Amino acid sequence: MNTQPIGIFDSGVGGTSIWKEIYKLLPSEATIYLADSKYAPYGEKTQKEILQLSIKNTDYLLSRGCKIIVVACNTATTNAIDYLRENYKVPFIGIEPAIKPAVLNSQTGVVGVLATRGTLASSLFTKTTALYAKDRKVIEQFGDGLVPLIEAGQIESKEVEVLLQKYLTPMVKENIDYLVLGCTHYPYLIPQLKKILPNTVTIIDSGSAVAKQTQKVLQENLLLNNSNNKAVIEFYTNKEVEVLKSLLGEYAVESKVSYLEF
Incomplete structure (x- = not known):
């Protein structure tokens, strides 16, 4: 039994979509989440x-x-995880688009990917796409402007709707049947995405797979917390606490959600 917490960080509040999947699968595990929204x-x-x-x-979580x-x-993940794994002793779980x-x-042979510029430009994404999508057409689209709007709590705004229409319409015209979400912020846009996409398009994010991989690595390293005690859950943001609380919903009630300068 190991009661030390699982550390989770993201560039902002989006990674809470991953945290929710981990919590569902591993409810006994204590967690500390860092939303680096300031940057x-x-x-x-x-x-x-x-x-x-x-x-x-990483240094704060450790x-x-x-x-x-x-x-x-x-x-x-695509830009830093190799360095982190080489220079720290704890296990690291990464996330990449579920290409x-x-x-x-895919039945149509055409797949859409909505991701940040940093992810789509990374060597890891390029390698993964080259390995698995040799006989498929992959339409890559930068999601410019979406993360700042989500970070500002404007998920249901007209601005988000306009951007999604702009980004998705060309994909629909190309007959995609899968849309891969390549940013952990984007699962919070799924209700809006479904309004735009035909029901023949399946939306994929990596949350469940990351949770299962986290469980697997904890088991392999004998780090699972098998107690039935209520887990201590902590969330920290270096920007707007209320935005973080709004995305957590009912989870915010049973957790510590605080501002932290980091």
């Missing part, structure tokens, strides 16, 4: 900047005794 979005920063921010977040760290950010299941199951 969001990571997707518009240089690789050096992304690495520096990822190191900063100072709190975290036994494993989930990099709940596609951009941070593989989309291209393997």
